[in-house]
Amino acid sequence: MLNAFTVDVEDWFHICGVDGLGPERWPTLDARVVPTTERLLEMLERRGVRATFFVLGWVAATYPALIAGIQAAGHEVGSHGYWHRRVYELDPAAFEQDLRQTDAAIRAAGATPARLFRAPEWSINDRSQWALDILVREGFTIDSSMAPMPIVGNPGYPKRPYIHATWAGTLHEVPPLVRRRFGWQMPFGGGWGLRMTAPVDVVTEIDRRNLTGDPVTLWVHPWEVDPDPPIVSLPANKRFAHYFRLEGFERRLDQILAGARFGTVSQMLAASSA
Numbered sequence: 001m002l003n004a005f006t007v008d009v010e011d012w013f014h015i016c017g018v019d020g021l022g023p024e025r026w027p028t029l030d031a032r033v034v035p036t037t038e039r040l041l042e043m044l045e046r047r048g049v050r051a052t053f054f055v056l057g058w059v060a061a062t063y064p065a066l067i068a069g070i071q072a073a074g075h076e077v078g079s080h081g082y083w084h085r086r087v088y089e090l091d092p093a094a095f096e097q098d099l100r101q102t103d104a105a106i107r108a109a110g111a112t113p114a115r116l117f118r119a120p121e122w123s124i125n126d127r128s129q130w131a132l133d134i135l136v137r138e139g140f141t142i143d144s145s146m147a148p149m150p151i152v153g154n155p156g157y158p159k160r161p162y163i164h165a166t167w168a169g170t171l172h173e174v175p176p177l178v179r180r181r182f183g184w185q186m187p188f189g190g191g192w193g194l195r196m197t198a199p200v201d202v203v204t205e206i207d208r209r210n211l212t213g214d215p216v217t218l219w220v221h222p223w224e225v226d227p228d229p230p231i232v233s234l235p236a237n238k239r240f241a242h243y244f245r246l247e248g249f250e251r252r253l254d255q256i257l258a259g260a261r262f263g264t265v266s267q268m269l270a271a272s273s274a
Helices: 033-047 057-062 064-072 092-108 130-137 191-195 199-211 236-243 249-259 265-273
Strands: 003-009 052-055 076-079 162-166 169-173 178-181 184-187 217-220
Touching: 003 033, 003 064, 003 265, 033 064, 033 249, 052 057, 052 064, 057 064, 057 092, 064 076, 064 092, 076 092, 076 265, 092 130, 130 162, 130 169, 178 191, 184 191, 191 217, 191 236, 191 249, 199 249
Parallel strands: 003 052, 003 217, 052 076
Antiparallel strands: 162 169, 178 184
């Protein structure tokens, strides 16, 4: 079964809700998104994997050649919003403007207009499902923003791809891979949950899900493969999420890519419905 491999194309300083790391500071910080994204592109090329890259609009506007290179390598380009703002902190007009600003940046970079969306921090949840109607109206056909786990989402959300009905039409929803740990639904296919898990255990869980007929979605960030990541002071919860087990992650990720079949989100959906 084909699973989805996805990348949120953002830099190490694109962290929601941290004082001192707002957009006004971004041009002055040590940007690493180009070389770290290129490391991921090289790894995917070695493994023959095509992936979906959810691109931050600010990154597309600042480094257009990077986005053109992602598409030229055969990968799928999606939208990750422009300013890395949580959707539930926006109103509908601001969200719509953010989508359009990102679309303009992606088009200006020479990439195909995005029809897939992923919200920063999985922030389309029970507080912001109005955003799904706007996505459909703006021409999106696939969303990957609703996490079936607490805090950022709702553990009651479906754990496999499904069709979301909105007032504006239908939308494919592609949830991230989660797993029950310590009595809670937790991230398993990305973030600290993926970094803490041995590759053999990740591949075993993917195989188990695939045998039940369910494809899964993994997600990573370019800054997770930075060999010398910048270290800044962060609140304890964000420090854990951002820095836990970064060392050796690139090697472990390569092993995961070698152990299962991966493609873009669109390829995964097409294969699972065939």
